[in-house]
Amino acid sequence: MSDKAAKKKQYILDTARGVFAKKGFKNVTMKDIVDACDISRGGLYIYFESTEDIFAELMKNEAEEMDDVFSGSINEESSAGDILALFLKEQKKELLSEKESLLVATYEYAFSNMNNSDRTELFKERLNAFVKVVRKLIEKGSESGELYCEDPEGAARNILNVIEGLKIRSVTTGITESDIDRELLYIMSGLIAD
Amino acid sequence: MSDKAAKKKQYILDTARGVFAKKGFKNVTMKDIVDACDISRGGLYIYFESTEDIFAELMKNEAEEMDDVFSGSINEESSAGDILALFLKEQKKELLSEKESLLVATYEYAFSNMNNSDRTELFKERLNAFVKVVRKLIEKGSESGELYCEDPEGAARNILNVIEGLKIRSVTTGITESDIDRELLYIMSGLIAD
Amino acid sequence: MSDKAAKKKQYILDTARGVFAKKGFKNVTMKDIVDACDISRGGLYIYFESTEDIFAELMKNEAEEMDDVFSGSINEESSAGDILALFLKEQKKELLSEKESLLVATYEYAFSNMNNSDRTELFKERLNAFVKVVRKLIEKGSESGELYCEDPEGAARNILNVIEGLKIRSVTTGITESDIDRELLYIMSGLIAD
Amino acid sequence: MSDKAAKKKQYILDTARGVFAKKGFKNVTMKDIVDACDISRGGLYIYFESTEDIFAELMKNEAEEMDDVFSGSINEESSAGDILALFLKEQKKELLSEKESLLVATYEYAFSNMNNSDRTELFKERLNAFVKVVRKLIEKGSESGELYCEDPEGAARNILNVIEGLKIRSVTTGITESDIDRELLYIMSGLIAD
DNA sequence: AATGAATGAGCCTTCATTCAT
DNA sequence: TATGAATGAAGGCTCATTCAT
Helix, strand or coil: CHHHHHHHHHHHHHHHHHHHHCCCCCCCCHHHHHHHHHHHHHHHHCCCCCCCHHHHHHHHHHHHHHHHHHHHCCCCCCCCHHHHHHHHHHHHHHCCCCCCCCCCHHHHHCCCCCHHHHHHHHHHHHHHHHHHHHHHHHHHHHCCCCEECCHHHHHHHHHHHHHHHHHHHHHCCCHHHHHHHHHHHHHCCEEEEE | HHHHHHHHHHHHHHHHHHHHHHHCCCCHHHHHHHHHCCCCCHHHHCCCHHHHHHHHHHHHHHHHHHHHHHHHHHHHCCCHHHHHHHHEEEEEEEHHCCCCHHHHHHHHHHCCCCCCHHHHHHHHHHHHHHHHHHHHHHHHHHCCCEEEECHHHHHHHHHHHHHHHHHHHHHHCCCCCHHHHHHHHHHHHEECCC | CHHHHHHHHHHHHHHHHHHHHCCCCCCHHHHHHHHHCCCHHHHHHCCCCCCCHHHHHHHHHHHHHHHHHHHHCCCCCCCCHHHHHHHHHHHHHHHHHCCCHHHHHHHHHHHCCCHHHHHHHHHHHHHHHHHHHHHHHHHHHHCCCCCCCCCCCHHHHHHHHHHHHHHHHHHCCCCHHHHHHHHHHHHHHHCCCC | CCCHHHHHHHHHHHHHHHHHHHHHCCCHHHHHHHHHHCCCCCHHHHHHHCCHHHHHHHHHHHHHHHHHHHHHCCCCCHHHHHHHHHHHHHHHHCCCCCCCCCCCHHHHHHHHHCCCCCHHHHHHHHHHHHHHHHHHHHHHHHHHHCCCCCHHHHHHHHHHHHHHHHHHHHHCCCCCHHHHHEEEEEEEECCCCC
């Protein structure tokens, strides 16, 4: 039955994902999840004890998927430029809400109960993983002559800061594709080998 | 009485600011404000009909103050570099939570009920005002030879994106002064005249 | 309005008393009180935050009333025997459930969350007040020659222990008037002056 | 299997005893028992349908054990005084919580759903059994000249009332060994042959 | 017999909001 | 204007009890 239970847990997570994508984090109640999953109040509590619990699990899953995607492709033949382009394209998708995104929910989750060191740790890991991926890409690009960069770590951090800023802008003011392209072009222009 | 009323309204706003700075936006209830202001439940509703209402007013005030500070100094004799330094120092303060900041509350406010065009407009104005200030500073610096920049608008946007990213990092993962300095140095290094 | 509030609080206490008398302590929920008082859920919470809160207040009131009754009569002309008789008659009433009694509720209250020192203190005071009253009566009776007792404190404690025991019996096994009379007679027989 | 079933039932009872001793009666849920016994929810319902059911069985067992202990020893050579001393010592142990006691649980059980005649009957039997034992001891003591008593039945009832009162005090106000000794001395002093 | 997931009723508690004074 | 008592909806959580396996 543990197998069945795991399936149900996954079903709840999948369904909850849609709820969080639509309503953010703070506006989601256990009742919302219950309604969306069409299960009983008590039934949900068997698997999760709070919306935070659910969301934390969701984030872990997302992080793993992200990891799988990139750590797979990064050591293969494709050029650094191609992968970086893929990475930025993924980010663009999220920024343009072209896919069901946990963007807002993730921020809200981060803000609620900020003094939770587990949570802080979760975000640190996430960030570091990202930085590492981007830095490697830049290094690889430098070696192959596609890119030129004297401080790959700094550049990687800079790219992620900008992306973070754009994400916030996509939520607070809205953002268009050309906005994004302009910003990305700006940061990339410093990396292009002359 | 309108004078008295205005004073009371301002008193409520000032007091509420502290509450939002401490608890963010979503966690603040009308009751919290009532308690902090030591007025009656009904009394508060005479002036504001919701926490959103209060916070929106608060943000407008903040924007105006910011405007006053910089649009005043920007046309005067002080060098662009000095003002930019002042601006970045202010941002650092906020990032390091050295002053009572509405950072988190502002984000939470942005996230709650996102499809409110008034709110979006508010944030757009805020961003544009910022960009304008920074762009002017860069232009002024270029003219005086302090800085070198071919795309002041792009640079200004880039700076604000990075700052936004750092703000988010300060909330999600925590951030140290040297983290901030490193990122600021990185973006400034592209602007320094050789 | 504080006057009105006080009245309402008293109304709630009076009504709650009936509920506790009927259902004991642990079986009473805030909803029971709300229903009995015909007020809103939230309305009750304005005055009391839990059934414990309500019951504690109720007990204090009871203790004060008891105090008023006896501390008034004890220093007056009536003979010790008369007052003792009155006291025992009151106890009999309670034992026979002839009046709406908080007996069971009081015990249940005592048992729930026993490690509460406030509560323990409350019961100690209650007991000591009782002992003091009965001891004084016995002393007075000894002086007037109505009673004979070498250890008034011990006798008082013994009487109260027996009464406590009878109370428990009234709850656990039921008890008849003649049962009570027999036990009281037994303990009194040792006090009657030959 | 009936043998195996009986063993399991006994195992549940033994385990449940500890739970009741620790948490009283009303605070114990079927889930508590399930957790303590490390069996399944449904499994418990095969043997018992409620906590009341379990506790009732437990009390019967206790009563039988008590009976075995004393009805065994009472007809043997040991002196009445010795046995009475043993009896009182047992009571003291319980009063001082020196052994895992069902004291509180028993009272709570008695109070919940009082109008249950089965339960009343259970307590009556318990009391009568006790009275009978103590009365016999007193009679035996009288015959042997150890004690002096004109009304053994009354004296026995008195002793049990006092013990009941002390039990309640041990719960409501706390009680020390010297408190107990004093009360027991008081009631015994009337029985000691001059 | 035994399991443990699932249900749903029921209680607790907090708030936004109203309204008589 | 100002008060604060009152309301009732909403969400959180826990259990007794059932039932398919």
